[in-house]
Amino acid sequence: MNLKRLPLHWKIIIGMVFGVLLGFLMSNFGQFGKDLISDWIKPFGTIFINALKLIAIPLILASLIKGISDLKDISKLSRMGGITVTTYLITTVIAVSVGLAIVNIIKPGNSISEDTRIELLNAYEDDADKKREAAAETKNSGPLQPIIDIVPSNIINAATDNKNMLQIIFFSILFGISMILIPEKKSKPLKDFFNSLNEVILKIIDLIMSFAPYGVFALLATLIVEAPKWDLLKSLLLYSITLILGLFLLIIIYTIVVRVLLNKSPNFFFNGILPAQLVAFSTSSSAATLPVTMDRVHNNLNVRKEVSSFVLPIGATINMDGTAVYQAIAAVFIAQTFGLDLSVTAQLGIIVTATLASIGAAAVPSAGIIVLVIVLAQAGIPEAGLALIFAVDRPLDMCRTVVNITGDATVSMIVDKFVSKK
Ligand code: ASP
Numbered sequence: 334m335n336l337k338r339l340p341l342h343w344k345i346i347i348g349m350v351f352g353v354l355l356g357f358l359m360s361n362f363g364q365f366g367k368d369l370i371s372d373w374i375k376p377f378g379t380i381f382i383n384a385l386k387l388i389a390i391p392l393i394l395a396s397l398i399k400g401i402s403d404l405k406d407i408s409k410l411s412r413m414g415g416i417t418v419t420t421y422l423i424t425t426v427i428a429v430s431v432g433l434a435i436v437n438i439i440k441p442g443n444s445i446s447e448d449t450r451i452e453l454l455n456a457y458e459d460d461a462d463k464k465r466e467a468a469a470e471t472k473n474s475g476p477l478q479p480i481i482d483i484v485p486s487n488i489i490n491a492a493t494d495n496k497n498m499l500q501i502i503f504f505s506i507l508f509g510i511s512m513i514l515i516p517e518k519k520s521k522p523l524k525d526f527f528n529s530l531n532e533v534i535l536k537i538i539d540l541i542m543s544f545a546p547y548g549v550f551a552l553l554a555t556l557i558v559e560a561p562k563w564d565l566l567k568s569l570l571l572y573s574i575t576l577i578l579g580l581f582l583l584i585i586i587y588t589i590v591v592r593v594l595l596n597k598s599p600n601f602f603f604n605g606i607l608p609a610q611l612v613a614f615s616t617s618s619s620a621a622t623l624p625v626t627m628d629r630v631h632n633n634l635n636v637r638k639e640v641s642s643f644v645l646p647i648g649a650t651i652n653m654d655g656t657a658v659y660q661a662i663a664a665v666f667i668a669q670t671f672g673l674d675l676s677v678t679a680q681l682g683i684i685v686t687a688t689l690a691s692i693g694a695a696a697v698p699s700a701g702i703i704v705l706v707i708v709l710a711q712a713g714i715p716e717a718g719l720a721l722i723f724a725v726d727r728p729l730d731m732c733r734t735v736v737n738i739t740g741d742a743t744v745s746m747i748v749d750k751f752v753s754k755k
Contacts, residue, residue, distance in 0.1 A: 341542065342607040348546030349553050349615065356557025367558050375555040378615075381548025384541045385612075385621040386495050388534060392624050393501050393646045394492075395531040400642035401509025402524055410510065410643075413752045417644050420744045421652040422688070428583055428654035428740075429687045432661030433680055435579045441571040441662075442669020449568045450670055450721065457723035464699070465716055468706035479693060495620055496695050498650050538624045542608070545625075549615035561724045569725045572666050576729055579658040580736045587743040595746050597634075605633030606742050613734040617727065619649045619741070620696035626738050634742065636749040644748050648741030653691040655736030656701040659729065660687035664708045667718030679712050686711040701733060702726050 339347075355374070359366030404410055445453075485491035485500035492501060512520045560566075591602045609629045613622040623646060631641045664683055668675050675683075690704035702719065709716050 341545070342604075342611060344546040345549055345608060345611045345615075348548075348550035349611065352550040352553030353557055355550075356554040359554070359558050370554055370558045374551045376551070378548055378551035378555055381541075381544060381551070382616050382618070382621050384544070384548075385616065385624055386618075388537055388541065388624050389495055389498070389620055390492050390501055391530075392534050392538070392627065393498065394505050395527055395534050396627065396638070396642035397502060397505035397646060398509045398512070399524075399527045399531050400639040401506060402512040402520065402527070403639050404509075404513065407510060407513060409752065410506075413640065413643060413748060416748050416751055417647060417744065418651075420747055421648060424654050424740055424744060425652065425657045425688045425691055426684065427586065428657035428691075429661045429684045431582050431586075432576075432579045432658035432687075433665065433683065435575055435582070436662040436665040436669075437680075439571070439575045439578075440669055441575045442666045442671075444571050445568060445670045445721075453568070453721045453724065454717060455720075457720035458717075460723050461717065461720035464703050464719055465706055467703045496697070498620060498646065498696070502646050502650075535628065538628055542625060542628075545608070545612060549611065552615045556727065560728075566724055569722065572662075572722065573725050573729060575666070576659060576662050577732060579662055580655055580732050583654055583658060583736050584739060587739055590743055591746065595750055597746070602634065602742075602746075605629055606739060609738055609742070610735045613738045614731045617698035617730045617734050618696060619653070619734055619737045622734070622738050623649045623696075626742060630742050630745050634746060636745050640749045640752060641745050644745040645741055648744060649696045649738070651692045652741055652744065653694055653696070653701070653733075653737045654740035655733030656694050656704075657687055657691035658736070659701050659733045660690055660705055660708050663702075663705055663722055664712055664714055667709065667721055668712070668714045670721055671715055671718060673714060675712065675714075683708060683712055696737075698730055698734075699726065701730060 356370070359370050362369070401410060483499045483503050485497065485504065488500075488504055491497045491504065512523060588599045588602065591597050592599060606626075606629055609622055609626040612625045613619065616622060619626075626649070627641055627645050630636045630645060631638055636644075661683055664687070665675060665680070686708045690707050691701075693707075694700040694704045702722070706716055706719065709718065
């Protein structure tokens with residue numbers, strides 16, 4: 334078998350399997366094994382994530398400006414924007430509702446004993462405190478702050494932090510619209526420039542992705558040696574299974590939408606998106622995965638460039654269906670563990686806050702658990718409960734990130750279908 338010709342997703346899967354194996358092997362060598370991985374293997378994972386993040390902002394700038402300036406008129410853009418945002422909202426509300434339904438049926442919190450609860454709270458108190466502090470910054474701002482935050486006061490500053498992705502999107506849309514508004518002759522040089530910049534960036538992504546199997550190998554090996562003790566993980570098994578079930582249900586919902594609404598086979602969909610899902614799983618970041626998602630959705634799922642370059646960057650930041658399911662399940666799980674009975678009104682409140690929190694969460698690892706604080710506070714659930722779910726948060730973050738980008742891909746196919754081709 335010629336390894337070079339193996340499809341990319343197989344190479345990535347092989348990298349993941351070897352990473353997990355090496356991680357388990359090295360876990361047997363105590364501190365020596367841990368150090369060996371963190372000194373000699375972990376850096377390659379960090380390099381891979383850095384390279385992906387490095388290309389995210391140039392990619393959004395180039396592809397969004399190109400995509401929008403290729404549209405012939407603004408009305409098409411506003412139609413596309415309307416459909417995108419509405420569909421994103423609908424999928425998020427569905428996600429939270431699925432989460433609430435499952436957690437109320439399975440009731441994973443009832444299986445946690447008093448002793449385990451105290452043990453978990455003590456073990457992760459400090460970590461939970463840090464996340465609470467991070468959340469406090471978000472909470473202390475006024476209700477319109479998220480809108481203010483979209484408009485940067487300085488584009489160079491905005492481009493220096495990947496967390497400001499919405500600001501870059503705002504600038505790119507403004508720039509693209511202005512290119513449509515000026516005479517074609519005058520915008521031509523810029524158009525040529527962005528076309529060519531876009532090509533170069535796509536090539537860079539190709540190059541980075543050829544390193545992906547090694548990157549995910551390093552990321553997974555690191556994850557395994559740094560994982561907490563099995564005893565603690567075991568007590569959170571039912572919670573984890575509940576969440577994974579919720580995420581799985583969402584994937585089934587997407588598959589049905591793809592089949593029924595878009596008339597595409599599940600095989601076509603998953604073959605197209607799989608490499609992006611694997612990268613999302615390994616990096617736990619929709620933002621870092623964005624270059625791969627954009628590449629696969631356009632080239633393999635045949636979504637028009639003007640659609641994918643608009644819908645996906647926005648989706649990476651505002652549409653997080655996996656994170657939304659997680660907010661609902663984690664909040665109610667914590668309440669159950671503390672023996673709190675949430676009223677219907679409190680649960681309806683969770684639908685609203687979890688939807689907003691998933692929109693507000695940054696597309697980076699652990700963002701979900703930070704904004705969870707807001708959902709807990711609104712529902713009157715003790716914030717200290719954050720410490721309960723900490724031990725398993727990273728692996729679950731990996732799973733919810735897969736769903737986050739799968740949701741974005743599904744919505745971009747929907748928008749592609751319902752925005753006219755002309
Ligand atoms: N890591 C997730 C993402 O980037 C966000 C989360 O923590 O739920 O999509």
